[in-house]
Amino acid sequence: MPVFRLLIAAFAATACGFAAVAQERLGLSDVIAQCAACHGADGIAKSADVPHLAGQQELYLFNQIKAFRSGKRPHKEMRYMSRQLSDAEMQEISHFYAAMRR
């Protein structure tokens, strides 16, 4: 029965949409956990080729993440990491790291 199938498909698509939105909403701490893999849970990077973020100027951090997202500051991993961040999320993340003590 094609109409029935169509309804199921529409319902499934809507449910997925909701799930995606829900994930995005609670996602900030998950995102920061991903950043921590390279930049450290305390904002201090373990690897010598990764910059520390803890205690850095908030506006500077925001501008850098934005530049990574747009590609103005070219960097493969950072472009990938910032690609889905909204301005508001970048602001929150910048605030989070700027408030950390070194």
Ligand code: HEC
């Ligand atoms: C795969 C490792 C990796 C991950 C994951 C990662 N970064 Fe980075 N990040 C780097 C490296 C390496 C650089 C230095 C880039 C360069 O050389 O230009 C950097 C640079 C930065 C800078 C610029 C710092 C400065 O002093 O100029 C900011 C801000 C930043 N990352 C934030 C984040 C945020 C926020 C996340 C999570 C969304 C994140 N990073 C995830 C590796 C990573």
